[in-house]
Amino acid sequence: MSQATLQIVKISGHAGPVPGAGVERAEQVCKLVDTTTCIGCKACEVACLEWNGYTFTETVFDNSYQTMPETTWNYWNLIKFNEHEREDGSVTLLMRKDQCMHCAEPGCLAACPADGAIVQYSNGIVDFQQANCIGCGYCVSGCPFNIPKFNSATKKMFKCTLCSDRVSEGLEPACIKSCPTGCLHFGTKDDMKDLAETRAKQLRENFGIEKAGVYDPPGVGGTGVIYVLHDVTNPEAYGGLPKDPHIPWVVRFWKGPAKWIGNLAMLGGILGVTLHYFRYGPKEVDSETHENGGQP
């Protein structure tokens, strides 16, 4: 997939045209995670490791069913377990599959300074190209979901690829393939949105879960992973899913106006001293004529 340049629509740290921008139109792919039918079996976690060739390593026990506190560079798919107290005082366990959200407007890609280290394909998948990654970690600052992770041995960043290798061959991602309850779905963004809205409607009308809804945050242009939540007004309860995620304004300013202000200031400085030289020239000290040291 990485070599298929005509399928690339956005390139990080890139000065110049993008080969696939406006060339090819593809269906936007999307994962649908229905948190209301997730049983927390972690089959998706195992499938992710298996497909991507990682082995299970030492982890941190955090007094919960959760495998580890957050995703790591070689653990891209993590079910977040959250004890949640309902309004009537009873307790429920909210489980949410956490992974890269594959934002339509990816903050990692906006922040990245390395040409081609992060690309977005025409099908919407945001993928890291480790060959071009310089390991600066700017993507960490750009991401509103705490997803890119650093491998200190190789000094490269890693995250979920949405199984771009499988998807490019017409297969569904490994996590979807492994789900035993059918809470994970994969298809086009339009189909997944329809399915999610239908399910949310069903939850509201047939099960009396009044706040059920679909999480597809517009702040990042919508995401390539959408959730059906029992309570869409409180996504934070699902292990810190941000209510209104967007690229941090500091990153947007840094990569937007600050760039031009800074570049113009630097050019202005160089231009300024050049013009000063043209107008006033050097300060020369001629030892004969200035024998009195410039005093009148």
Add this chain to the structure above:
Amino acid sequence: MSSHAISSPRTTGQAGERILRYTLVERVHHWMGALFYVYCLITGLAFWSPYMYWLAALVGGGPTARFWHPWLGVAFAFSMFWMYKMWRGDMATTEADLRWRKAVNHYIENDDQNLPPEGRFNYGQKIFFWLMFYGVILLVISGIGLWFVESIPWSLRWLRYLAVTVHVSAAMATIGGFIIHVYMGTAMIRGGFTSIIRGEVSVAWARTHHRLWYEQVTGKIPPRR
């Protein structure tokens, strides 16, 4: 101030004696700082803009640049600290500076006859020194946040945003000073560049640009016609 004693006359085509302005140690520290700063400048500009990312190729590519940029930044901080130890006394603002500052337009317009006399460093040089001094403190502190960005926990992510803001702002401020410093040291002040390489200036140069310092190191009032 024995280190600034008048050296033996040299046959440079200029009439008369030369004065030692920068000792060997001072020159070495200046150029170490220059080397480290320029490395950080080149690599920093590569990270700053896609249009300057090619600069990383000059120093071995992006990953190499990313690896060395923080280390040479720390090295620059050390050389800045040495310069601070050497020059902090000379860099304090004086009465002469305040008079000079009021007349700075004459300096800019090369109308040096109407400038009040200055000491070893003029007020502009002092501003540049303190700009770099405080600049590098901010750059190193914020740079640590960027260096180990993945070690900053998610709950403290505001530190990441703060580090970016401070690092970029401080870098821009030092670049502004750097442009003026290089321009003045190479093109504008004739004799300045050789002084930071070989250490010596002519008597006339010292009298014109740093009269109070000249009087101090020679212990004499300049001859009048």
